[in-house]
Amino acid sequence: MPSVSRRRVLSGAAATLTAAAVAACDPSRRNAPAPTTGTAPRSAAGTDTSSSRGSGPGTGPSAGPRGGPATGATGGPRKADWRALAASLDGDLVSRFAPDYAEVKQLFNTRFDHARPVAVVEAAGPADVSETILFAQRFGLRSRPRAGGHSYVGASTLDDGLVIDVRRMRAIRYDPAGRVATVGAGAQLYAMHAALARHGRSIPTGTCPTVGATGLTLGGGLGIDNRAHGLTCDALTGLTMVTADGTVRRIGPGREGDLWWATRGGGGGNFGVVTSLSYRTHAARPIGVFLVSFRWDQAGAVLRGWAARARSMPRSAWCNLHLEAGADGSTGVRIVGACSEGDQDAQVAAMERAVGLEATSVSTFGKAFMDGVRYFAGGTTSSRQAFVAGSDVVARMSRTLSLRCRASWHVGRRAAGHR
Template identity: 35%
Template structure:
């Protein structure tokens, strides 16, 4: 049953399971672990047949955990329950387990499956608050944050944050395409696909995933790869967080860290439609070494900037940028071009790390849309940004059904991001809904699951397209009793 955005924002988390988003508010420029030993034997029989009823035995679970278990009213609970977005501060989980080991995750699943909603939380950036379920159990995997880079492989715990991932990769001279928000967790980013500033040249984050350790609904730990649990491996690459189990560790294939050139072009008022219209044709024709986005900042007038990065030097980039400015007829009021290393580029694009109050959603551009209509949607909407991130290039090489990520043929994704407060959230929610509907009318359909939005029309098809049915089949195979259910789970 669909709910309107206002109702959801008040009640978010009633039925949820660990989906997290992949980006922060636009700032600056543009805007789970393998066991160190054998798995612990189950302390009780894994779910089979009918799931148990009644509340979990919290004292028994606490005694099994190497980490902590916080209940309402205990010291630390009020802080531990907080996610990135203060809109969900009123969500009160029945318990928060800090998972220090993969055995902790197993114990939580065995103790609570079928009894309360389960939600794995990595970075806590879920746009819908799904990682903080009301009256549910939060399994916080932040302590599973190891990052080991050796040769061309990176083994990364589900709780690792992007700022730490990038720092470790930079020290090792390696690169992994990922998102731009420093406090986003690697888990949610990867499971939803992983759009980022290197995507056109290197692909999505999930395209580099070679294997994952997953705690399933029956409390087992499985390894998902091309040769082991291949259906699960397929689903984890773009099928969204929270749907199939709790990933505790990822193994990625990395690339040698490139030297990059980053840039920002700020355009004068009145040029946004010309820039966006030209940009759509321009980015499609660019070599995959160039990634760029357009950011439309709402107001009167709408402000516009184009930012990006280039795997190459300044001379080659400047030629490509001149092509954009000449064809758009818009002369930038400010032009910044800078040579940086991999880590420097990631810092150039990172958004803010402080908690931010916002409402967000998304659409996908497959073929060029009416630029004037899109710009008009931002007119007069102070505090709203439309972040239009270029895709194509390496992202488009796999077939649409090669992984769960459906939008292989997309020209760009559009993130709608509106700053708000708890007092003005209803107004912001209505505004976002209007923009999302307007984007569809302008020719942008679909949606990106890492900008998850309960009010998005036909969200399952929007996120997963023709891959939705296979995702449902995989979820039923590994979670036949829908233990990891939540409001936008693939079998909900």
């Protein structure tokens, strides 16, 4: 198995490159920081057994707890098969005919509302996941797991296949003896922070409150704690996964070595369906926040100075850079940072020295831990929205790269419908 240095990603990515395209939970909040961008998963999970696709209502589940009128099936599961699946589940089978189908199948990004899975299985535990995987394989149906539903590319839904929805598994437990948090695969980031903060603990995550722990972790997990505590996947101490053969596997150090390696930055959940994750925690502390703005015509110099500073700043500090454009035609270059409480003014001074320019505006303040979580999250939840976003990781910011960042920013704006 090749060895990939995550440390290199952490230091080389210059405090996470977010200059090119930023998916904000609420991009209209011009004065609040947008979350760091994460990975765009490559494809569906390893359970995606692409073979005969169902088509039309004939392949739909016909009866189950939340199924609708009976329909026959040609070549796919029959009414009785869907009934048997529904009866075998502790969770629910939501068919195309269920009244809440349209809502249950939604992802965060409204661009994927057109997707029509043949059904969504709301799995209540690993056994439900295993049943569903085997059912899908038996009938040649494709299946995709869905956790927080924030995939940039709609990878957690599909047409005519089965969605394995793990949101029902969202319990969050903390073991004070081992200082380990264990969360159901459907847990969301804000809920995790709120639950762990009660114990004075935290894990390094992204900032968007409704992103799922599973998608975030399997893709790496970028956020304001990365420089001090690593990526989210670095904090993993173990997980439970159902693989394509229907087996429930406990994965961790010394167990299922390849899967253990692959789930810590392997990208996008392609190896099975995760049902729970355990993380090492760190102390939840107050933070200092610094916001530094520059003029748009200084963007190139700011990009290079920011990248240089991010390579040398202490690990207790983090910052990202936003190239912003408002619907009213306004533009802005803004650095958003977090550091140990009390250090924020020193961070601003060091940033201005690195950029070699005086900022047009500066704001610094301290936040108690959960206030900081809410500040960077833009609240405790986030509304669905349509967006186009992408991510890239670069080792060093050169003049050419800073120009490319600006170019991709323009491409992103056009894709999102701006002129």
